[in-house]
Amino acid sequence: ASSGDGGAGGRRSRRVLMFPLPFQGHITPMLQLADVLRSHGGFDVTIFQSAVNDADRPARHPAAAAAGYRFVTVGAGVAAALAETVPSKGTNSDFAGIILRMNELLRAPFEDSLREVLAEDAGGDDTPAPPCLVVDSTLRGMQEVASRLGVPTLSLRTGGAACLVAYMAVPELSDKGVLPPPSRDPLQLDMPLTELPPLRLRDMLFSATSTHATMAACFECIIESIRCSSGVIFNTFDDLESSELQKIAGGLSVAVYAIGPLHKISAGLESSLLTQDRSCLEWLDNLEAESVLYVSFGSLASMDADELLETAWGLANSRVPFLWVIRPNSVVQGSGSQQEQVSLPDGFEEATRGRGMVVSWAPQQDVLRHRAVGGFWTHNGWNSTLESICDGVPMMCRPQFADQMINARYVEEVWKVGFQLEGKLERGVIQAAATKLLRMEEGREMRRRAKHFKDRAAVSTENGGSTKAAISMLVDLIKSL
Numbered sequence: 001a002s003s004g005d006g007g008a009g010g011r012r013s014r015r016v017l018m019f020p021l022p023f024q025g026h027i028t029p030m031l032q033l034a035d036v037l038r039s040h041g042g043f044d045v046t047i048f049q050s051a052v053n054d055a056d057r058p059a060r061h062p063a064a065a066a067a068g069y070r071f072v073t074v075g076a077g078v079a080a081a082l083a084e085t086v087p088s089k090g091t092n093s094d095f096a097g098i099i100l101r102m103n104e105l106l107r108a109p110f111e112d113s114l115r116e117v118l119a120e121d122a123g124g125d126d127t128p129a130p131p132c133l134v135v136d137s138t139l140r141g142m143q144e145v146a147s148r149l150g151v152p153t154l155s156l157r158t159g160g161a162a163c164l165v166a167y168m169a170v171p172e173l174s175d176k177g178v179l180p181p182p183s184r185d186p187l188q189l190d191m192p193l194t195e196l197p198p199l200r201l202r203d204m205l206f207s208a209t210s211t212h213a214t215m216a217a218c219f220e221c222i223i224e225s226i227r228c229s230s231g232v233i234f235n236t237f238d239d240l241e242s243s244e245l246q247k248i249a250g251g252l253s254v255a256v257y258a259i260g261p262l263h264k265i266s267a268g269l270e271s272s273l274l275t276q277d278r279s280c281l282e283w284l285d286n287l288e289a290e291s292v293l294y295v296s297f298g299s300l301a302s303m304d305a306d307e308l309l310e311t312a313w314g315l316a317n318s319r320v321p322f323l324w325v326i327r328p329n330s331v332v333q334g335s336g337s338q339q340e341q342v343s344l345p346d347g348f349e350e351a352t353r354g355r356g357m358v359v360s361w362a363p364q365q366d367v368l369r370h371r372a373v374g375g376f377w378t379h380n381g382w383n384s385t386l387e388s389i390c391d392g393v394p395m396m397c398r399p400q401f402a403d404q405m406i407n408a409r410y411v412e413e414v415w416k417v418g419f420q421l422e423g424k425l426e427r428g429v430i431q432a433a434a435t436k437l438l439r440m441e442e443g444r445e446m447r448r449r450a451k452h453f454k455d456r457a458a459v460s461t462e463n464g465g466s467t468k469a470a471i472s473m474l475v476d477l478i479k480s481l
């Protein structure tokens with residue numbers, strides 16, 4: 001445990017409680033934030049983890065437990081019901097419905113766990129200052145429980161600020177009849193949204209299987225959660241999204257703390273749910289600077305067997321060196337079942353020998369930071385997008401659901417550090433895109449712009465920088481709650 005006084009005189013450190021949504025893209029930034037709060041504020045940190053997905057974390061992450069982080073498992077009694085909420089259809093999962101259901105299932109067990117944790121602090125000579133809870137912005141139910149028990153809350157929004165601005169506009173777009181789209185006609189979906197430039201109607205679709213009502217309810221839950229908190233924390237930085245951050249502060253009347261890029265300021269507490277294959281870093285050591293395309297679609301997105309085939313031949317035909325992550329269970333067969341082991345087409349290995357490597361999970365942040373990597377083919381989850389920008393790596397974008405389309409649109413149209421691959425995924429399109437990104441002037445121009453943001457991100461974390469200042473204000477706020 002830490003030894004800081006947490007601003008509470010002679011008492012023990014203020015305890016910060018944290019509750020991430022139990023998916024990789026949400027756990028990682030929460031644990032990074034834990035590290036930042038501990039090192040900058042001297043807070044003790046207790047992390048609630050739901051009995052799904054990451055339930056064996058302390059056993060698998062002895063370093064985190066040894067470093068003094070405490071993990072409390074919530075919902076062991078409803079583990080079977082929770083397991084049903086794990087996205088099982090890859091990209092076609094009803095993500096909005098999953099979030100709402102998880103809120104329902106976790107509310108009562110969380111109340112029990114929180115009461116127990118609060119009871120531990122009561123009495124004794126070294127009673128710590130009352131704790132506060134940093135909760136993932138999707139877990140509105142947990143925030144309501146905490147408020148009812150008198151625990152102040154802060155909201156962690158793990159997506160970008162632009163995405164939240166778009167979600168804030170959904171009630172107005174629904175009232176106007178713009179959403180849900182009257183049809184899935186591609187021409188109509190390409191319609192620009194005058195309320196949210198440069199977004200188009202198609203960028204707001206969230207998921208192919210979530211209904212508009214479920215999606216709107218999910219966004220309402222996020223927005224209410226932020227509105228009812230003492231402040232919202234973003235893993236972004238001012239120079240990237242300043243006008244969006246201002247819109248949120250004004251629109252929701254809430255204190256906003258942009259303290260990203262978190263992966264550049266935290267000590268790298270182990271947070272990966274899958275084992276990272278580090279041998280790819282040695283492989284990259286032997287390749288030329290900025291020559292390699294890194295291909296990965298995060299922890300949830302999937303592709304079908306046909307897309308796998310097109311991707312394989314697109315990469316092979318491009319002649320560009322590549323490192324490709326094919327996650328277990330990420331290829332969906334025609335029957336809807338997922339294959340743990342994926343077979344690549346005959347001839348692919350020979351065609352790419354010496355310039356291609358396939359792994360099942362990579363140490364992504366180290367890969368993007370490697371001098372050999374010159375481009376990233378990504379699904380544009382927010383962590384991947386930010387990690388790429390902050391290491392000056394331009395992107396080819398293939399967003400699939402949730403915030404990914406919004407992020408990809410900003411990459412292409414606002415930051416101009418990449419371009420989208422739209423329409424059917426075909427080998428010729430992939431080959432041309434990889435060549436453009438790695439070998440042509442257009443790609444080099446995008447890389448120069450990405451490097452500009454990399455420099456701005458670095459400046460933001462130094463003394464006098466916006467991120468450094470926001471962390472200090474956040475620590476003061478937590479001490480004052």
Ligand code: UDX
Binds near residue numbers: 023025272381384
């Ligand atoms: C999810 C949503 O899909 C995304 O849209 C939302 O913004 C966050 O939650 P995910 O799809 O997993 O996240 O994508 P992303 O946000 O990019 O997070 C993936 C994380 O896994 C990154 O931090 C990345 O570094 C890590 N990763 C990915 C690895 O460590 N190894 C890999 O091989 C691939």
